[in-house]
Amino acid sequence: MLTLAEVCGELAISRSTFYDWRAKRRAPRRIKLPNGDLRIRRSGLDHLLDDCEDAA
Template sequence: MATHRQHLTIADICQELGISRRTFYEWRAKKRAPRCIKLPNGDLRIRRTDFLDWLDSCEEAA
């Protein structure tokens, strides 16, 4: 059984969505990316729950 990490890296998010880091940072600048946590060293992490909530909010009604 695979365990999922509670916090994802930008690389994890980009791989999951099939986007470039540049696209992620453009979305972040436009406040369209999932909420991020900024670590003391400047790295960003995204809570898995925030990512999944954000992904749900992107869903369009058919």
């Protein structure tokens, strides 16, 4: 599982862009841990990237 910072770094986007994508339901699904931290599954990120590749 990846942290939000790792996902943003890999995609070269800002945290605010991630939240904008999330509001538009374009971001990968996230898991909110009991301490409030967010995690994104690697498979969810890979799926997002696969969708972008098909659309291009």
